[in-house]
Amino acid sequence: MKQVLYHLCRLLLAGVFLYAGFLKGRDPVAFAGSIASYQILPYAFNYLVAATLPFVELLGGTLLLLNRRVRPALLVLFGLNSVFMLALVSLLLRGLDVDCGCFHPAGEEGTGTSPQMALLRDAGLMLAIVCAWILHQPAADELLDD
Amino acid sequence: MNSLLRPSRRVLLEALVLMLVAAAAGLSLNYAMVMNAFSGRNIVLAPQATDPGAEQQFPLPVDYEELEELLAAGQLLVDARDPHLYADAHLPGAISLPLGEVDLRLDAFSTRISKETPLIIYCNGFGCPDSFDLGVRLIAESYRHVRVYEGGFPEWRDRGRLLESGAP
Numbered sequence: 001m002k003q004v005l006y007h008l009c010r011l012l013l014a015g016v017f018l019y020a021g022f023l024k025g026r027d028p029v030a031f032a033g034s035i036a037s038y039q040i041l042p043y044a045f046n047y048l049v050a051a052t053l054p055f056v057e058l059l060g061g062t063l064l065l066l067n068r069r070v071r072p073a074l075l076v077l078f079g080l081n082s083v084f085m086l087a088l089v090s091l092l093l094r095g096l097d098v099d100c101g102c103f104h105p106a107g108e109e110g111t112g113t114s115p116q117m118a119l120l121r122d123a124g125l126m127l128a129i130v131c132a133w134i135l136h137q138p139a140a141d142e143l144l145d146d
Numbered sequence: 147m148n149s150l151l152r153p154s155r156r157v158l159l160e161a162l163v164l165m166l167v168a169a170a171a172g173l174s175l176n177y178a179m180v181m182n183a184f185s186g187r188n189i190v191l192a193p194q195a196t197d198p199g200a201e202q203q204f205p206l207p208v209d210y211e212e213l214e215e216l217l218a219a220g221q222l223l224v225d226a227r228d229p230h231l232y233a234d235a236h237l238p239g240a241i242s243l244p245l246g247e248v249d250l251r252l253d254a255f256s257t258r259i260s261k262e263t264p265l266i267i268y269c270n271g272f273g274c275p276d277s278f279d280l281g282v283r284l285i286a287e288s289y290r291h292v293r294v295y296e297g298g299f300p301e302w303r304d305r306g307r308l309l310e311s312g313a314p
Contacts, residue, residue, distance in 0.1 A: 028176050029204050032183075036207065036296055037272040046207075047183035051176035055168040063164070072160035075153050079161075133151070 006135035009128040014064035016125060017077060021057030028054070038087050039094075056080060070136050078129050081122055088119045182206070205281030205292045208266055210305070213295050221264040221291075226280040227299065235309040237268065237302055242314035245269075245276040248283055256287070264291035271300035 024031040032050035035041065041049065056076060063073035092115050153161070173180060183206065208216060217223070223240035225232045232242040243255050259265070265284065269277040277294045284292050303309060 025172075028179060032179075033275065033278060033296075039272055042209075044180075044183040047176075047180050051180050052169040052172035055172035055175075056165055059164055059168040059171075069160055069164070071153065071157045072164050075157060075161040076164050130151075 002135050003137075006132060006137075009132040009135070010064050010067065010070065013074075013077065013125065013128050013132060014061045017057040017061035018065065021054040021061060024050070025054030025058060038091060040087060040090065053080070064132075071133065071138065074129050074133050074136070078126070078133075081126050081129065085119060085122045085126070088115045088122065091115045092119070205267070205278065205285065205294045207296045208293045210295075210297050210301060213266065213297075216264070216266060216293075221266050222259065223295075224265050224267045224280070224284075225299075226267050226269040226276040229314055231270075231299075233311065233313045235299075235303070235311050237299065238308055238310050240268075240310075243280065245280045245283075248280065252287065261288050261290060263289070264293075265289060266293050266295050268295040268298040268302075271298035272296055274298060 028047070028050040031054070032046045035046040035049055057080065060073045060077045060080070063069045064077075217239075223237050225236050225240040225242045226245045227236075227242075228246070229242055229244055232240075232244070236242070241255070241259070243251055265281075267277040267281050267284070269275075269280075277296070277298065281292045281294050
């Protein structure tokens with residue numbers, strides 16, 4: 001039963017991060033714009049993060065999918081998810097409205113995700129990461145220095 | 147339980163390597179975009195597979211402090227918002243060119259504003275894509291110096307700066 005739950009968590013996380021990484025990675029300029037809307041980083045650094053972060057998600061998701069180097073991948077995705085959640089909390093605390101309400105399709109009501117919903121989703125992912133970590137049975141070569 | 151959750155040194159090291167490899171891959175694939183962003187040039191992406199040979203250009207953002215300098219140097223503001231919002235209040239000296247009416251108004255705009263004029267486009271602040279999209283359009287129309295003030299109208303207003311009102 002524990003192993004079924006572990007594989008469910010692993011595959012869920014792999015799917016989510018591969019999908020997220022693919023969407024962000026195929027349009028890094030648009031993703032940089034999304035990061036800029038959080039008003040946390042200096043302008044050029046939004047592009048640096050947009051260039052690299054999707055590949056961290058893709059690599060982490062791939063390792064989980066392949067069931068290889070699971071704990072390092074989970075640790076990286078845990079860190080990444082923590083940063084996402086902190087950014088969302090800062091958005092809520094500052095009362096920033098990142099949807100402009102312009103007529104552009106991306107700004108239409110109902111097409112975006114509110115910070116509250118995103119935070120809830122990230123909390124669910126965090127739970128899956130912790131479950132997968134606890135239920136993972138490391139291979140013999142991963143236990144060498146434990 | 148504590149030891150169950152605590153990552154071993156090996157796991158920490160592998161996680162670090164994983165991040166470095168991913169970052170290196172991302173940087174190598176998006177090298178031009180990152181270098182352009184840090185050097186202050188327009189963002190240039192690789193030619194699209196569907197349109198070989200074409201070069202797509204994107205406007206680089208301008209922050210509030212840099213905007214002050216650029217306006218002092220005489221650069222022109224372009225308001226990409228709805229004309230009613232422009233009429234209510236806009237940044238001093240801004241010209242209205244709403245993204246939704248760009249096809250109707252572009253000829254008149256081009257007659258009035260030369261392609262060499264440095265332009266700074268704004269709309270409803272961070273997260274509003276209209277200024278960026280208008281920038282892409284104007285670059286495609288051969289405007290050579292186009293940037294986007296991402297803080298836009300809300301940031302200018304919230305800093306207590308002077309606003310103008312009146313129809314375009």
